[in-house]
Amino acid sequence: MNENSEYILETRNLNLYYGNFLAVADVNIKIRRHQITAIIGPSGCGKSTLLRAFNRMNELVPTARTEGEILFNNENIYDPSIDPVEVRRRIGMVFQKPNPFPKSIYENIAWGLRINGFRGSKSELDDLVEKALRDAALWDEVKDKLDQSGLSLSGGQQQRLCIARTIAVRPEVILMDEPASALDPIATLRIEELMQELKKNYTIIIVTHNMQQAARVSDYTAMMMLRNHEDRSGTVIEFDRTEVIFTNPRDKRTQDYVTGRFG
Amino acid sequence: MTAITSSLRDITFEQQLAQRQRRGKILEIAALIAILLGIAMLLTLLVDVVIDGLPWLRPQLFTEFPSRFPEKSGLRSAIQGSIWLMVFTSIMVIPIGVGAGIYLEEFAPRNRLTEFIEINIANLAGVPSIIYGLLGLGLFVRGLGLGRSLIAGALTMTLLVLPIIIVTTREAIRAVPRSIRLAALALGASQWETARDHVLVYSMPAILTGVILAMSRAIGETAPLITIGALTYIAFDLRGPLDIFTVLPIQIFNWVSLPQKGFHDLAAAGIIVLLVLLLSMNALAIWLRNRLFIRW
Amino acid sequence: MTNRRILEQKTVLVIIFLFALVSVFTTFGIIGVLLQETILFFEQVSIVEFLTGTRWTPLFASKKFGVLPLVNGTVLVAAGAMVVALPLGLLAAIYMSEYASTRARSVLKPFLEILAGIPTVVYGYFALLFVTPILKSIFPQTQAFNALSASIVMGFMILPTVASVSEDALSAVPRSLREAAYALGATKAEVATQVVVPAALSGIAAAFILAISRAIGETMIVAIAAGQQPKMTLNPLESxxxxxxxxxxxxxxxxxxxxxxxxTIFAVGMLLFLMTLVMNIISYFFTKRFREVYE
Structure with missing residues (x-):
């Protein structure tokens, strides 16, 4: 279909609930292919909830409910005919805290390939593991200890292992939920450099607390905030090119937030 | 999402998602069946017991002593024995168990001895109950010369139930927030006064619940009491703690072991009595939990 | 503080410290009592005969003291019980931890707790008078007392223990691991069997060993339903x-x-005590290893 259209994801009148609580209200944004989109905003405004809606991870919370549509290559991923398992294979996720499986480094990457039906030979699998680790800029550090536990790596290495694990199954979009918040500045820098590399082949959406990080890495920025203080629902109040958001925002609240005058 | 292809798709995945989901469904159904099998077995057991035992659930069951004839047999001595055994066991095990729990949770220094005591308690909880029977036989029946008496049985049960009471006491005490202790200490209370007037008082419903549940386990215990020599045929009323005695589960065991069908049905009736007793104790514990627990 | 208050605290402390020591005395008491009679026993019977002999007839005129037939019977029944309890218990745990809704849990869990709380003498009744007749109608050669009915019923008795200890282990696996697997496109069953169960393996192992230990020490079901014929057999239909x-x-x-x-009962008791002790220790180490990883 629209393989080469400009937009890969689009939300339409998206409302996200936990039970009766409307956590994220009325989001309408279009995500550009092969770009990095940042979602910023104060704590508790629903950034992670919105991010998790993009690959239906929200459904793992029993009370979660979704209204509206998210189009992925013009197809609604919330259509009843769509299996969330398939959505998540194509829209991967990297989490706030590194969460490698308590298996070997090799198995951390091979497992996703195997469950998704990779039927190639052992040497093909070896090649794919190596490629994923190279793409995640981790190969040189771990090539001699692939059989060691993923948990034996440092925090920054673990997070790159998680990125390698994600790209190994060839998603089209990678969702990143504050991927560097648990890391030191040097490890953070490496992840940010890596994102610039990955952008050539993947679309990235990143939630971040850190406005400098959003300004450094992203092409587009969605500014989220509570609509008002009565219903506590978060929404996207402004969405534009990152430089516009940071230098010349239309919304007064965005300006106050990015200049640190908020709250 | 068949139409979507990625520029990057250098690998062919044979997704077979439908098949994977089907396999998942099989696991879910198998797992549910495992639980339902357990429940089915429980219900079958209860129905079987009720069908066999209900006709024998008549006044004589409670007023008669055991006899050679099923029609004339009853649980009189067994019910007396069970009740008095519980009374004597409670009198001993509650102060010891709760006291030990308070000591370990509130006072014990972090040292080798404390660690040793804790390992001991954990290990005792895993010792088969019949071993406690051998302990009771060697220590109380023979060693202290108490004979096959009710008090020897109660002492044996005390040691058997003790680890459970200690563990539940500690859990109950641990639920009392630290801030409460600090508040009492800041008013000039000693550590013991804090434990006595606050920690113990606020955790009492939880401790009581634990004690009742532990006793409901003890009332069904059979093996250790057989080992210390509790008798199956007692045709007189219990007069004191040094009397020989029998209890409900031993009487049931005896009747199951006899060849006549009448005794088997009598055993079923005895089981109904035992289960009703257990159920009421559990109901009491649940009631306590819902009514008196403090939610911090 | 006044002297009276200090005295009260000191007195109470000494008393409850002694109460805490009761558990230590219990352990020493068990070992002492078992050891005392066991030593007397081994003054008359060689330990080699006891541990390697295949005939056990201490109550007959021609006395033989080979404990292996009793061990054989114990292991046979326990193994049968494990065939029932381990797979069903683990599956039940997976259902409770991964599939059941909050409401389903609140309905199912009490049933399992009741199953665990039924006195063993009741299970013995059920094994002898309900299960054995059914076995007889399927396998006519089934004896009136047999290992199989005891095994089956014991398996169901232990199922809740396996289920609840395993469920604790499965629930302790961090949510982040499940999320990582889902985000790679794994199905619920793949997450459960390939990520959660392996991550909880040492906790599940502890549950399994605890179950074996309980099966070996279980008394009333076998005393009622499995018979009194010590023999070296692997046929579960025999007494x-x-x-x-x-x-x-x-x-x-x-x-x-x-x-x-x-x-003899103390010597046999000693062997039983040692067997369950070893298993409790192994189970303890598995639990400890599991806690070190996740808590």
Missing amino acids: IETMTAYIVQVSLGDTPHQSIAYQ
Whole structure:
């Protein structure tokens, strides 16, 4: 279909609930292919909830409910005919805290390939593991200890292992939920450099607390905030090119937030 | 999402998602069946017991002593024995168990001895109950010369139930927030006064619940009491703690072991009595939990 | 503080410290009592005969003291019980931890708790008078007392223990691991069997060993339903005798104190104690390893 259209994801009148609580209200944004989109905003405004809606991870919370549509290559991923398992294979996720499986480094990457039906030979699998680790800029550090536990790596290495694990199954979009918040500045820098590399082949959406990080890495920025203080629902109040958001925002609240005058 | 292809798709995945989901469904159904099998077995057991035992659930069951004839047999001595055994066991095990729990949770220094005591308690909880029977036989029946008496049985049960009471006491005490202790200490209370007037008082419903549940386990215990020599045929009323005695589960065991069908049905009736007793104790514990627990 | 208050605290502390020591005395008491009679026993019977002999007839005129038939009976029944309890218990745990809604849990869990709370003498009744007749109608060669009915019923009795300890282990696996697997496109069953269960493996192992230990020490079901014939057989349809059932058998008779028959139950008890002790220790280490990883 629209393989080469400009937009890969689009939300339409998206409302996200936990039970009766409307956590994220009325989001309408279009995500550009092969770009990095940042979602910023104060704590508790629903950034992670919105991010998790993009690959239906929200459904793992029993009370979660979704209204509206998210189009992925013009197809609604919330259509009843769509299996969330398939959505998540194509829209991967990297989490706030590194969460490698308590298996070997090799198995951390091979497992996703195997469950998704990779039927190639052992040497093909070896090649794919190596490629994923190279793409995640981790190969040189771990090539001699692939059989060691993923948990034996440092925090920054673990997070790159998680990125390698994600790209190994060839998603089209990678969702990143504050991927560097648990890391030191040097490890953070490496992840940010890596994102610039990955952008050539993947679309990235990143939630971040850190406005400098959003300004450094992203092409587009969605500014989220509570609509008002009565219903506590978060929404996207402004969405534009990152430089516009940071230098010349239309919304007064965005300006106050990015200049640190908020709250 | 068949139409979507990625520029990057250098690998062919044979997704077979439908098949994977089907396999998942099989696991879910198998797992549910495992639980339902357990429940089915429980219900079958209860129905079987009720069908066999209900006709024998008549006044004589409670007023008669055991006899050679099923029609004339009853649980009189067994019910007396069970009740008095519980009374004597409670009198001993509650102060010891709760006291030990308070000591370990509130006072014990972090040292080798404390660690040793804790390992001991954990290990005792895993010792088969019949071993406690051998302990009771060697220590109380023979060693202290108490004979096959009710008090020897109660002492044996005390040691058997003790680890459970200690563990539940500690859990109950641990639920009392630290801030409460600090508040009492800041008013000039000693550590013991804090434990006595606050920690113990606020955790009492939880401790009581634990004690009742532990006793409901003890009332069904059979093996250790057989080992210390509790008798199956007692045709007189219990007069004191040094009397020989029998209890409900031993009487049931005896009747199951006899060849006549009448005794088997009598055993079923005895089981109904035992289960009703257990159920009421559990109901009491649940009631306590819902009514008196403090939610911090 | 006044002297009276200080005195009260000191007195109470000494008393409750002694209460805490009761558990230590219990352990020493068990070991002491078992050891005392076991030593007397081994003054008359060689330890080699006891541990390697295949005939157990201490209550007959021609006395043989080979404990292996009792061990054989114990292991046979316990193994049968594990065939029922381990797979069903683990599946039940997976259902409770990964599939059941909050409401389904609140309905199912009490049933499992009741199953665990039924006195063992009741299970014995059920094994002898309900299960054995059914087995007889399927396998006519089934004996009136047999290992199989005891095994089946014991398996169901232990199922809730396996389920609840395993469920604790599965629930302790961090949510982040499940999320990582889902985000790669795994199905619920793949997450459960390939990520959660392997991550909880040492906790599940602890549950399994605890279950075996309980099966070996279980008394009333086998005393009622499995028979009193110590023999070396692997046929579960035959009458056998377990270590625990033997202790009950002797306890029910009028065995004079200081007779060799009286001492045998302590020797058998010692063996039983050591077997369960070893398993409890292994289970303890698995639990500890599991806690070190996730708590």
